[in-house]
Amino acid sequence: MKAIKFKHKNWEVAGILQFPKDFDETKKYPAIVCAHPISSCKNQTSGNIYGKALAEAGFVTLAFDASHQGESGGEPRFLEDPATRVEDFRCAADYLTTLSYIDREKIGVLGVCGGGGYAINAAMTERRFKAVATVVGANYGRIFREGDYTSGSAIKTLEAIAAQRTLEANGDEPFLTTYIPVDEDALKKTGITDIDVIEAVDYYTTPRGQHPCSPNKLLFSGLAPAVGFDAFHLAEYLLTQPLHIVIGDKVGAFGSHRDGYELFNKAASTKKSLQIVAGASHYDLYDKPEATGKALEQIIPFFKEHLA
Template sequence: MQSVRFKNRSWDVAADLRLPKDFDPSKKYPAIICAHPISSCKEQTSGSIYGERLTEQGYVTLAFDASHQGESGGEPRYLEDPATRVEDFRCAVDHLVTLDYVDENRIGCLGVCGGGGYAANATMTEHRIKALVTVVAANYGRIMRESGAIDTLEAISRQRTAEARGAEPLITTYIPGSPEEREQAGATDIDIVDAVEYYRTPRSQDPNSPNRLRFSGLDAAVGFDAFHLAEVLLTQPLQVIVGDVPGAFGSYRDGFELFNRARSEKKDILVVQGASHYDLYDRPEYTDQALRKLESFFGENL
């Protein structure tokens, strides 16, 4: 694994580049971009699970930290901006096509959770991406709109005004900071329970995933639809993977919406029985099923 940097506008995006076993720089390899969930980082599921295993299957993989987050540059920090998140994918492709050992006609993309929604949106207009996989893809804009959109926008407006007048930025959190905080809040939905266990305990806690979010930057997310124009522009082969245990984040229904709306002539959806959203992040009995499907899908389409 190599630590690499590529540009998005004026800042560096940090990424982990993995090369297959017995790598030969004189050969041409297919490559897969791996995108992390919202609030996550490249060291978690996108890189350590899916990137690692896809590399074992013979692919060059590039798992990156979103701009403004993790080890990537970009100011202000902790910003969740859909347009920039989508541009990260185009910049990742720009980087891959400069590598002599990457076959520019065999570049694929995989996104997990919110990264899957962003990956779908990017692939619609980035046709150097030849095949797309989403794992428990979530449409972040839809989630924001279902969480009291108008009240949220009013609160964001007040905060932006305060910051314009010199107030300190409001840095909030995506999820409760610990299992104890979750219990105190009375949050019992399976996605919230599992999110806290995944991100805020030794299961997968990482300093590059600090559970910090800039509140005043969320207005763009409220108006974002990850699947907008999928029925017109998303033509590449598509593999959607979801678990059949639904939760508050809605990745089960988002996966079916993407599958149904995509214009792709070649598309498939895998429902992993007994799997919740976070089971498909790192639980081998479920990720192994997803990775077997990825092996056949990318094998046929890259």
């Protein structure tokens, strides 16, 4: 494992390279960019589960913190901006092409949850990605347009964002909200019973998955672009690479189950597959060995076939 940084505009993105066993710098290896979920970081599922397993399977993997988040640069902090997130993938591909041991014609991409949606969007116009996989890939903009589990509607959210921008333009401090309740007690007070929200709190706010680079902070005034973002826009025309989609059959509010079906039906890829992991929830496929193991049973052969 090696900590690295690569350029994005005038700041640096922090990443982790992981290598196959008996790695030899004089040889050429296929590579896979691994993208983390919304609110996550490189040290969680994208790096320590999927990045690690794919490295063990013979690939060089690159997991990175999104710009404005984690150990990556970019101001303002805690910004979740789709255009910037998608550009991160291009910059990651740029970086991989500078490494003498990477086969430039054998670069793939894998994204988890919101990172999966961003991976799809990036791959449509980043042709250096030769194969694409998503694990519970979610269309972040779709969640906002429908109204998330607390705000009620996209228009209400946009109006609140506009009001907050006006306040900040006139000298108020930036308002940081949270993605999810801050702990299990806070969750109980909301009365929310949806499986995705419950398991998100369990993953992100307990020793199971919590990490300092994933602090559950979100710049509210920067959210407007997300409301207008569609991760799958033009997939029926531009997403032509081999595609493998992984979802669980336990359905929750974040919508990765139906997003998986929508993406499969929409993608122009002539080689595409939809894997449904029986008995698995959205967050089981982040780190639960049985669920991730089943996912990897198909993800690894998929990448070996298309990046061989």
